[in-house]
Amino acid sequence: MGKGAAAERFFSDKETFHDIAQVASEFPGAQHYVGGNAALIGQKFAANSDLKVLLCGPVGPKLHELLDDNVFVPPESLQEVDEFHLILEYQAGEEWGQLKAPHANRFIFSLDLSNGAMNMLEVFVSSLEEFQPDLVVLSGLHMMEGQSKELQRKRLLEVVTSISDIPTGIPVHLELASMTNRELMSSIVHQVFPAVTSLGLSEQELLFLTQSASGPHSSLSSWNGVPDVGMVSDILFWILKEHGRSKSRASDLTRIHFHTLVYHILATVDGHWANQLAAVAAGARVAGTQACATETIDTSRVSLRAPQEFMTSHSEAGSRIVLNPNKPVVEWHREGISFHFTPVLVCKDPIRTVGLGDAISAEGLFYSEVHPHY
Numbered sequence: 001m002g003k004g005a006a007a008e009r010f011f012s013d014k015e016t017f018h019d020i021a022q023v024a025s026e027f028p029g030a031q032h033y034v035g036g037n038a039a040l041i042g043q044k045f046a047a048n049s050d051l052k053v054l055l056c057g058p059v060g061p062k063l064h065e066l067l068d069d070n071v072f073v074p075p076e077s078l079q080e081v082d083e084f085h086l087i088l089e090y091q092a093g094e095e096w097g098q099l100k101a102p103h104a105n106r107f108i109f110s111l112d113l114s115n116g117a118m119n120m121l122e123v124f125v126s127s128l129e130e131f132q133p134d135l136v137v138l139s140g141l142h143m144m145e146g147q148s149k150e151l152q153r154k155r156l157l158e159v160v161t162s163i164s165d166i167p168t169g170i171p172v173h174l175e176l177a178s179m180t181n182r183e184l185m186s187s188i189v190h191q192v193f194p195a196v197t198s199l200g201l202s203e204q205e206l207l208f209l210t211q212s213a214s215g216p217h218s219s220l221s222s223w224n225g226v227p228d229v230g231m232v233s234d235i236l237f238w239i240l241k242e243h244g245r246s247k248s249r250a251s252d253l254t255r256i257h258f259h260t261l262v263y264h265i266l267a268t269v270d271g272h273w274a275n276q277l278a279a280v281a282a283g284a285r286v287a288g289t290q291a292c293a294t295e296t297i298d299t300s301r302v303s304l305r306a307p308q309e310f311m312t313s314h315s316e317a318g319s320r321i322v323l324n325p326n327k328p329v330v331e332w333h334r335e336g337i338s339f340h341f342t343p344v345l346v347c348k349d350p351i352r353t354v355g356l357g358d359a360i361s362a363e364g365l366f367y368s369e370v371h372p373h374y
Helices: 014-026 037-046 061-066 121-131 141-146 149-164 182-195 203-212 229-243 276-292 356-366
Strands: 007-010 085-090 105-110 136-139 172-175 198-202 255-259 263-269 302-304 309-311 320-322 330-334 337-343 345-347
Touching (some): 007 141, 014 085, 037 136, 037 172, 037 356, 141 182, 149 182, 182 203, 198 203, 229 263, 229 309, 229 337, 263 356, 276 337, 276 345
Parallel strands (some): 136 172, 172 198
Antiparallel strands (some): 302 345
């Protein structure tokens, strides 16, 4: 909260968690929303009436009732009780003891046992044959932090096996979330990344990822204010160069959608994706509308806080870019990888920050064109 950074932690004390969840849930002003990254991404897709969504995950009665009619849940995914994620939202300037939040954000804690064990993955893959999807989105790997090391290792291998059972040619997007276990993060990078096509992440996950897998700028302990664009793009470049698709590597990874409060970057390996400009712009637009809970961007309620000029890299490949308001999406290229950068019109008085990353990733995917030949 002191840094205004989004975070999420596993809550290991079952009894206490249930007590807190029950009190929170029965509180007169309690608000129940669809929770879980996959469900939120599914909800965002389902808002387009011509899209059908298959959602597999632990779906209890309350969640089922909140889901859009276009979201289909296989019977095996239904359970008798709901899992809860508890979300503590705070506004910019809010104080707690000695701390004062520099900007609005949230802290999430959960005791989500079924997602932590990735229980629904096999059900999901077996439902795909009938559903015939054009896109698959996975999330919840960060929930495995509550599991023992041995179980994490075993389950991660099964995750990779399941992903490889998804029919060839269907792009698979992985949404990452806040983590603290470096070993698990490193295993995800080395084992899961090559099996997926696309990644969605924020500055918290990006820095933790490079620290865990010894990438560029990994000695940085935390971002100082707005994440430096050159550093971010160096790390994105390294992920796609070291763990992405290339002639010499059997990896499917060709796309990363990065989001931080004030700007987004979409990095893609050339030849696999199109319509990046619209995709990255749509992600930025939804960040401004959803946080403010408005249909369109309300210019009186947003501010432009992106860097007006920046270096595209801190290596010899870098060039200086000055933002042009008439062409807000900036594009640059580096060794067969394209970068599309957009500033975000940031909501000044957000109603809700939770689920923003999911909405951004969903919109970006919705507008992305994937080349079928990959």
